[in-house]
Amino acid sequence: MDLRDTPEEAAFRAALRSWLEENLPDDLAGHRGGATRFEGPEMREWSRALFDAGYVGLTWPEEYGGGGAPYNHQAIFLEEMARAEAPPHIGVIGIGMAGPTIIAHGTDVQKARYLQPLLSAKEIWCQGFSEPGAGSDLAGVRTSARVENGGFVVNGQKVWSSFAHIADFCILLTRSDPESSRHAGLTYLIVDMHAPGVEVRPLRQITGESEFNEIFFNDVHVPEENLLGDVGSGWQVAMTTLLHERGTLGFALQAALEVQIRKLVALARDRGADTLQRDGIAREWIEMQAVRFTNYRSLSTLMKTGMPGPEGSISKLVWSEGNQRVTKLALEILGPDAALGEGNAPYGGYWQYQQLRSRGNTIEAGTSEVLRNIVAERVLGLPYSR
Amino acid sequence: MDFTFTPEQEALREQAREFLAANPEPTWAQLAELGWTGVSIAEEEGGAGLTFVEEAVLFEELGRALYHGPFFATVGLSLPALGAEDRAAVAAGEASWTLALGPLVPDLDTAAHVAIVGGDGIYELEGGEREILETTDTSRPLGVVRGGEAGRRLADSTVLTAIETRSRTALALEACGIARAALEDALEYASSREQFGKKIGVYQAVSHPLADAYTHVELSRSLALWAAWCVANDDPQAAIAGAAAKSYAGESAVQVCETAIQALGGIGFTWEHRLHRLYKRALWIESFGASGTALRAEIAASLIEEKTASGTSPAPVTVAQGG
Numbered sequence: 001m002d003l004r005d006t007p008e009e010a011a012f013r014a015a016l017r018s019w020l021e022e023n024l025p026d027d028l029a030g031h032r033g034g035a036t037r038f039e040g041p042e043m044r045e046w047s048r049a050l051f052d053a054g055y056v057g058l059t060w061p062e063e064y065g066g067g068g069a070p071y072n073h074q075a076i077f078l079e080e081m082a083r084a085e086a087p088p089h090i091g092v093i094g095i096g097m098a099g100p101t102i103i104a105h106g107t108d109v110q111k112a113r114y115l116q117p118l119l120s121a122k123e124i125w126c127q128g129f130s131e132p133g134a135g136s137d138l139a140g141v142r143t144s145a146r147v148e149n150g151g152f153v154v155n156g157q158k159v160w161s162s163f164a165h166i167a168d169f170c171i172l173l174t175r176s177d178p179e180s181s182r183h184a185g186l187t188y189l190i191v192d193m194h195a196p197g198v199e200v201r202p203l204r205q206i207t208g209e210s211e212f213n214e215i216f217f218n219d220v221h222v223p224e225e226n227l228l229g230d231v232g233s234g235w236q237v238a239m240t241t242l243l244h245e246r247g248t249l250g251f252a253l254q255a256a257l258e259v260q261i262r263k264l265v266a267l268a269r270d271r272g273a274d275t276l277q278r279d280g281i282a283r284e285w286i287e288m289q290a291v292r293f294t295n296y297r298s299l300s301t302l303m304k305t306g307m308p309g310p311e312g313s314i315s316k317l318v319w320s321e322g323n324q325r326v327t328k329l330a331l332e333i334l335g336p337d338a339a340l341g342e343g344n345a346p347y348g349g350y351w352q353y354q355q356l357r358s359r360g361n362t363i364e365a366g367t368s369e370v371l372r373n374i375v376a377e378r379v380l381g382l383p384y385s386r
Numbered sequence: 387m388d389f390t391f392t393p394e395q396e397a398l399r400e401q402a403r404e405f406l407a408a409n410p411e412p413t414w415a416q417l418a419e420l421g422w423t424g425v426s427i428a429e430e431e432g433g434a435g436l437t438f439v440e441e442a443v444l445f446e447e448l449g450r451a452l453y454h455g456p457f458f459a460t461v462g463l464s465l466p467a468l469g470a471e472d473r474a475a476v477a478a479g480e481a482s483w484t485l486a487l488g489p490l491v492p493d494l495d496t497a498a499h500v501a502i503v504g505g506d507g508i509y510e511l512e513g514g515e516r517e518i519l520e521t522t523d524t525s526r527p528l529g530v531v532r533g534g535e536a537g538r539r540l541a542d543s544t545v546l547t548a549i550e551t552r553s554r555t556a557l558a559l560e561a562c563g564i565a566r567a568a569l570e571d572a573l574e575y576a577s578s579r580e581q582f583g584k585k586i587g588v589y590q591a592v593s594h595p596l597a598d599a600y601t602h603v604e605l606s607r608s609l610a611l612w613a614a615w616c617v618a619n620d621d622p623q624a625a626i627a628g629a630a631a632k633s634y635a636g637e638s639a640v641q642v643c644e645t646a647i648q649a650l651g652g653i654g655f656t657w658e659h660r661l662h663r664l665y666k667r668a669l670w671i672e673s674f675g676a677s678g679t680a681l682r683a684e685i686a687a688s689l690i691e692e693k694t695a696s697g698t699s700p701a702p703v704t705v706a707q708g709g
Contacts, residue, residue, distance in 0.1 A: 072387065282686040290606070290608050293389065382588075383577065385593065
């Protein structure tokens with residue numbers, strides 16, 4: 001047990017910090033996300049700069065354009081990015097989900113075609129999993145893929161798809177066997193978002209902005225070479241995607257919460273905080289540290305055994321609820337000013353936006369209800385509820 | 387960065403768990419024979435020359451086993467006040483200690499020697515009478531000392547800061563052992579008890595509180611082990627880590643026990659089941675020294691006013707570089 005960086009880790013961290021200091025444009029630091037993050041060329045340029053510096057796909061094998069680095073580098077990268085308040089690479093779906101799935105299940109041709117442009121932010125990916133009738137219960141997918149002339153014809157509707165309005169490709173979970181139900185008969189496809197019959201409609205969120213979209217597929221032709229895995233094995237392929245969704249993500253979330261709490265402390269200094277609010281601040285700081293060291297424990301086990309420790313499965317759950325409490329505490333400290341809109345609220349409406357946005361945290365990337373089921377059933381070994 | 391135990395530390399945990407299962411009421415001499423009383427005492431003083439991280443393993447296991455004896459008072463509280471000869475006697479199992487930081491003194495029924503704080507020093511108490519008080523947790527009695535006088539000077543009172551952090555961390559570790567044991571009882575019951583034709587663990591009204599109990603157990607453990615590593619390495623963040631660990635793990639142990647009692651229904655409310663003993667130890671830990679609320683007030687001051695929490699630099703976020 002040694003909680004300090006090794007000299008090698010410290011060197012990587014120091015080089016990254018100075019790279020960020022030199023290269024992160026001032027107007028991008030602290031960028032709050034939301035719809036505006038997609039507008040203009042800045043985010044692609046920033047993503048490309050990260051790629052050119054070798055910080056994208058750190059843990060991917062070198063043969064696919066990755067860094068071939070151990071997981072601790074990825075953890076340090078995510079921590080330092082969040083601490084510098086640097087916006088993430090625009091291709092988060094590609095890097096975190098599509099890429100690892102293609103590496104695990106793709107053909108050599110697919111790997112050669114898709115991986116490098118995805119890392120360099122030349123091509124953006126989105127995910128087509130959830131449907132109006134299939135949310136947490138993903139096995140209810142109904143979007144159909146009819147096998148026809150050696151390819152597929154796709155019809156259906158996907159929803160909650162971030163980046164779809166700027167995406168070039170979609171990882172799409174379809175039902176290829178109309179007679180099948182649940183986990184059987186699903187097929188995983190790579191769909192060109194510019195193909196005829198693909199329509200994207202942004203959804204307006206409670207923040208007023210649009211980060212995610214509906215996607216409609218009307219007789220969209222998908223060539224056979226865009227099949228990922230085998231026809232009928234879509235569920236197994238999709239599980240690879242979801243495994244990666246929750247991988248080292250915990251480090252980015254924890255570090256973002258650390259920044260959020262740092263701002264909360266600054267707010268308390270600025271506006272004053274009563275005894276109960278101070279108690280809340282300390283409570284959230286303690287829990288944030290607990291998440292941090294829980295991530296370290298899980299990562300250490302991953303580094304030693306190749307499998308992350310089970311305790312890592314609680315990171316997202318604890319982070320999401322923590323971020324909701326932190327942002328609400330900030331509104332409480334703001335007092336009556338909390339009701340003001342973006343135009344005249346203190347701090348440019350930062351906390352009002354953050355608090356509303358945080359309500360999505362316990363829904364996106366696995367609802368808290370599903371995550372508690374996962375802990376109960378897969379970690380604690382309690383009987384399956386379904 | 388490596389946040390795993392070594393194979394030797396894992397072996398120590400296994401040894402401790404097996405020994406305490408076979409010997410639920412071990413004597414001080416037995417603990418000394420196992421080398422537990424001198425884990426962090428130097429080899430030339432008869433100890434094992436290891437660190438507080440190994441002691442952390444023992445605190446967790448002794449908490450889990452609801453051990454009754456002077457291990458916490460000696461190793462978790464008094465050790466930093468003892469000189470070389472006294473440490474050697476502890477390692478050899480010839481002496482045990484407790485330290486009177488307030489009117490209620492822990493392990494006074496089993497500790498051989500009592501240390502008291504006076505002026506700028508810590509002294510051995512000479513003479514005086516001990517009265518052992520009835521406590522809710524009968525495995526960890528408190529007592530009061532009447533009369534007596536300051537005898538041998540043991541240490542400068544500047545060591546009290548280190549003692550405070552060490553004892554908070556030790557109790558946080560005990561709390562982790564308690565909470566884990568309570569969670570295991572609840573999981574076993576929820577996996578076997580049937581109602582409405584199903585194992586009750588199927589129902590999310592039962593399983594989700596247990597999932598939350600698990601998060602409390604693991605977050606507690608992460609904080610307590612962070613604090614333990616800081617104590618072992620004299621890290622500048624030791625004080626704030628110890629405060630965070632006791633605040634979170636103490637309250638969490640109480641809460642996890644309550645969740646477990648509820649999950650076991652009537653059985654959990656009986657005298658016969660061990661849950662109430664785990665619960666009472668958790669409540670003891672929460673009440674001893676500073677409570678979770680008091681510790682958070684310290685931490686808030688250190689974060690907001692950038693005052694030091696118990697004398698350490700606030701430096702709340704960065705892991706030390708190098709090493």
